[in-house]
Amino acid sequence: DTEVTQTPKHLVMGMTNKKSLKCEQHMGHRAMYWYKQKAKKPPELMFVYSYEKLSINESVPSRFSPECPNSSLLNLHLHALQPEDSALYLCASSFTGTETYEQYFGPGTRLTVT
Amino acid sequence: AQKVTQAQTEISVVEKEDVTLDCVYETRDTTYYLFWYKQPPSGELVFLIRRNSFDEQNEISGRYSWNFQKSTSSFNFTITASQVVDSAVYFCALTPMDSNYQLIWGAGTKLIIKP
Numbered sequence: 001d002t003e004v005t006q007t008p009k010h011l012v013m014g015m016t017n018k019k020s021l022k023c024e025q026h027m028g029h030r031a032m033y034w035y036k037q038k039a040k041k042p043p044e045l046m047f048v049y050s051y052e053k054l055s056i057n058e059s060v061p062s063r064f065s066p067e068c069p070n071s072s073l074l075n076l077h078l079h080a081l082q083p084e085d086s087a088l089y090l091c092a093s094s095f096t097g098t099e100t101y102e103q104y105f106g107p108g109t110r111l112t113v114t
Numbered sequence: 115a116q117k118v119t120q121a122q123t124e125i126s127v128v129e130k131e132d133v134t135l136d137c138v139y140e141t142r143d144t145t146y147y148l149f150w151y152k153q154p155p156s157g158e159l160v161f162l163i164r165r166n167s168f169d170e171q172n173e174i175s176g177r178y179s180w181n182f183q184k185s186t187s188s189f190n191f192t193i194t195a196s197q198v199v200d201s202a203v204y205f206c207a208l209t210p211m212d213s214n215y216q217l218i219w220g221a222g223t224k225l226i227i228k229p
Binding site for chain 1: 147149159166205217
């Protein structure tokens with residue numbers, strides 16, 4: 001089973017709202033990722049968790065706050081977003097270790113900030 | 115410099131034609147990994163293949179085949195007898211050995227298969 005699930009599929013939020021995106025995988029992967037993707041562009045890496053510890057933060061604004069409660073779950077907390085934050089948010093996971101493994105992606109959350 | 119170039123922005127073919135998507139990469143590392151992903155209109159990125167820099171064997175999986183040539187720094191992807199369901203954006207990506215999980219993405223090629 002190579003499935004990564006994400007909820008919700010679509011989200012519309014105002015600039016003063018607080019919301020969370022959720023991601024789950026049960027493949028035993030120990031690396032999990034958040035990406036942001038704008039239309040007609042490749043994904044941009046936001047955060048990487050490795051063994052539940054934040055490993056990479058690509059200078060993402062503090063209005064995005066990641067959380068990894070356990071090895072299967074990854075959240076992205078959103079607060080005071082701007083209209084330019086509207087995008088497809090993708091979660092991914094991969095094995096971690098001495099070799100580089102492929103990342104498996106979820107279906108994404110389409111976020112619209114009004 | 116570490117870079118992936120997919121020069122074809124959009125390709126349109128008629129169903130059953132063969133089509134090749136080009137990917138050229140640049141890296142200073144001797145050990146690296148190359149990937150292809152498919153992104154249909156639904157949005158989910160689907161992993162297709164991973165190749166490490168020491169394995170130059172070409173690979174075939176059904177109608178899909180990949181040609182890896184280190185001499186030209188290319189990792190091209192061919193779909194034989196294309197089908198409408200192959201319509202998607204295809205991304206080529208590179209991970210150097212010490213990249214700490216980071217993928218260097220090409221800009222993507224939008225493939226349109228017309229019935």
